[in-house]
Amino acid sequence: MIELKAGAARLGLLPELGGAVAFWESGAICVFDAVSDPNLLAQKGHKVAAYPLVPFSNRVADGHFRFDGAEYRMKPNFGGEPHVIHGNAWEHPWALELLSDDSATLQLEWHPPHDRPMEEWPFAYRAQIRFDLREDSLDVWMAIHNIDQRPQPVGLGFHPYFPRRAGVKLGFSADTVWTNDERxxxxxxxxxxxxxxxxxxxxxxxxxxDNCYAGWDGAAFLRWPDDGLALTLSASPALRHLVLFTPPDKPFIALEPVSNMNDALNHAGVTDRGTAILAPGERLEGHIHFALTAC
Structure with missing residues (x-):
């Protein structure tokens, strides 16, 4: 584990476990909640508090999509579902590129295996994520670069878990929300x-x-009145979808700033679906700022 420090703030990173965050603490208070989800097979039961979503957020139905005249079918990576979920960057070790007391940059370079070119994501990419910790804030910068020789359709996002402590309140503004079918x-x-x-x-x-909001204005607000703590989340324009996950039987909620709607690769007719078509050499990037204040 890598640990960043800034005053009373601490951030733990797990590069080998999909570039995940192990914890974010402000003094004695956990801002991110460490969660073990056995359905995320590559995490092997380890607790993580956040992780990157690259090269797409949420589901691709049955792991199947068509792009640029070709058909692709990926292997499911989530227990109990036929879909591929949250890309594949969270399934692989990331390398540490830069490190200081309060900042770290991680990188993953993905090349599809020659003998299994469509088992996972079928295009080559380079992903980077940088964490900048301050005593009262955390900045997360993400980018995906197309290092393939072909165009590819991509998205990105970040999946933090927040504690569902008594009295937690949430606020944000979005135009629309996608309902879900039985799958x-x-x-x-x-x-x-x-x-x-x-x-x-x-x-x-x-x-x-467990739904994706569209036309999100890029700001969200969490309050834990019993802890006297408030958090403001702001995201750059590339991240204009927000996935909200509030399982009633769990002690956490997930609030995920992402670029694309769920199953965006199979919704080409949705003009604002959020999929970016990157030519070779192009990149997509996004920035999220988490600010803590007393309330």
């Missing part, structure tokens, strides 16, 4: 109003939400 894939796009709305900050009770 956890996008079904209908509806206005983010009524029960779907977090325009007015409200408590995260026992709701079971």
């Amino acid at each position: 956890h894939l996008p079904a209908l796009r509806v206005p983010a109003t009524g029960a779907w709305s977090f325009e007015r900050m409200r408590a995260v009770a026992d709701e079971a939400i």
Whole structure:
């Protein structure tokens, strides 16, 4: 594990475990919640508090998509589902590129195996993620570079888990939200109003939400009144989708700034689906800022 420090703040990193974050602590308070999910097969039961989503966020239905006249079918990587989930960068060791007391840059270079070119992501890419820790904030910079000789469709995102401590409240603004079908894939796009709305900050009770919001304005707010702590999340324009996951039987929620809608590779007709088509040598990048304040 690599540990960054800035005053009373500490950030643990696990490059060998998919570039994951082990913890983010502010004094005695855990800002990110370490979670073990046995369905994320490559994590092998280890607890992680956040991890990068490269080269796409969420699901690709049955691991199958078509692009540029070719058909691709990837091997499922999530227990109990036929889909491929969250790309493949979280399944592989990252290399440490740069390190200081309060900053670290990790890198992953992916090349499809010649004998299994479509078992995982079928294009070559280089991904980078940089963590800059301050006593009252964390910056996460991400980029994916197309190092293949062909264009490729990509996305990226970041998957932090936050503690679902008593009284936690959430607020953000988005235009629409995708409902899910029985296979956890996008079904209908509806206005983010009524029960779907977090325009007015409200408590995260026992709701079971696992949906992608579109037309997100790039800001979200979390409050833990019992801890006297507030967090403001802001994301760069490339990350204009927000996945909210609130399993009622778990002690955490996930709030994921991402570039693409769920199953974006199979929704070419959605103009703002968020998939970037990178020519060889091009890159997509995004930035997330987490700021802590007292409340």
